[in-house]
Amino acid sequence: MAKYLLISLFCLLFILFLVVKMGKRSADIKLRAPFSGNAAPQKLTILFDLNGVLVNASSYFLGIHISPRHLTFMWELGPINFLKYLILARKSPLALSRAFYVLLDKVDPTSINSTGTRNNKDLLPGLMCDWLKGTKTGAEIEQMINDYLNVHEQEFMAIERLLFRKLAHALFDAHTYQNLCTVAAQAIEFAAACKARGYRIGILSNWDPASFALLQEKNPKLFNLFDEKDIFISGHMHLLKPDPAIYQEVLKHIDGVILFIDDQHENIEAAQKSGMQTFLFEAYDSADVKQLGKQLRIE
Numbered sequence: 121m122a123k124y125l126l127i128s129l130f131c132l133l134f135i136l137f138l139v140v141k142m143g144k145r146s147a148d149i150k151l152r153a154p155f156s157g158n159a160a161p162q163k164l165t166i167l168f169d170l171n172g173v174l175v176n177a178s179s180y181f182l183g184i185h186i187s188p189r190h191l192t193f194m195w196e197l198g199p200i201n202f203l204k205y206l207i208l209a210r211k212s213p214l215a216l217s218r219a220f221y222v223l224l225d226k227v228d229p230t231s232i233n234s235t236g237t238r239n240n241k242d243l244l245p246g247l248m249c250d251w252l253k254g255t256k257t258g259a260e261i262e263q264m265i266n267d268y269l270n271v272h273e274q275e276f277m278a279i280e281r282l283l284f285r286k287l288a289h290a291l292f293d294a295h296t297y298q299n300l301c302t303v304a305a306q307a308i309e310f311a312a313a314c315k316a317r318g319y320r321i322g323i324l325s326n327w328d329p330a331s332f333a334l335l336q337e338k339n340p341k342l343f344n345l346f347d348e349k350d351i352f353i354s355g356h357m358h359l360l361k362p363d364p365a366i367y368q369e370v371l372k373h374i375d376g377v378i379l380f381i382d383d384q385h386e387n388i389e390a391a392q393k394s395g396m397q398t399f400l401f402e403a404y405d406s407a408d409v410k411q412l413g414k415q416l417r418i419e
Contacts, residue, residue, distance in 0.1 A: 322350030
């Protein structure tokens with residue numbers, strides 16, 4: 121019993137190390153395009169990204185940038201499985217997501233990422249872009265992955281196949297995915313304060329339609345703050361950030377100054393080129409967000 125407790129403790133500490141390292145990697149990307157703060161509330165629309173801003177937002181713990189997205193996914197896949205992957209495959213679990221991306225490209229090499237959509241520094245596979253655009257369902261993609269692993273069993277170790285199947289289910293099963301998503305009280309408070317100050321608020325996010333519907337249903341306290349016509353989801357629009365077309369489509373529906381808040385630097389760059397003001401988000405308890413609150417006069 122003591123042996124398994126020690127192994128579990130080691131795994132938890134190792135996962136915390138990985139989460140911290142992943143959080144630092146995304147925090148290292150800096151693109152400063154500060155909001156000018158000159159627009160009156162009635163003339164400014166604040167557009168929020170979902171994943172990494174309103175949902176699964178990072179925070180600081182003892183001065184360390186922590187990303188809950190990585191922690192929840194690692195826990196769902198199983199700490200012991202990560203330890204086995206480290207020992208048997210002799211690969212760092214940090215490499216798992218990239219190995220999964222390689223697998224997705226093998227599963228359907230005809231699906232192409234033509235928009236440059238990324239997760240931090242990694243270019244998303246075409247299949248994931250199809251999922252986020254709503255042109256392929258998560259269930260279809262999960263089945264494709266399982267079929268490929270069944271046919272090409274000899275290409276992978278047993279622990280790799282196990283983790284790939286678990287990761288595919290955690291990501292592409294709509295119920296499982298939205299259960300892994302968290303909305304921090306700070307996110308609701310910030311959006312509510314913006315609305316109370318008189319700003320029009322909206323959402324512009326890369327998200328598949330199936331799990332978005334469940335996410336919206338599960339979190340009425342957040343989504344009731346937004347008018348349905350001001351919610352722009354890639355799975356409904358069949359467009360992805362940072363494709364210039366998605367920003368142009370938003371501009372057809374919103375007049376005046378737009379402040380776009382996102383945690384991916386390429387999405388910020390594309391928004392700037394479309395004429396939007398931007399803010400690169402890291403965490404609600406960061407000095408930059410506190411400064412933004414002062415500029416918006418919501419603190």
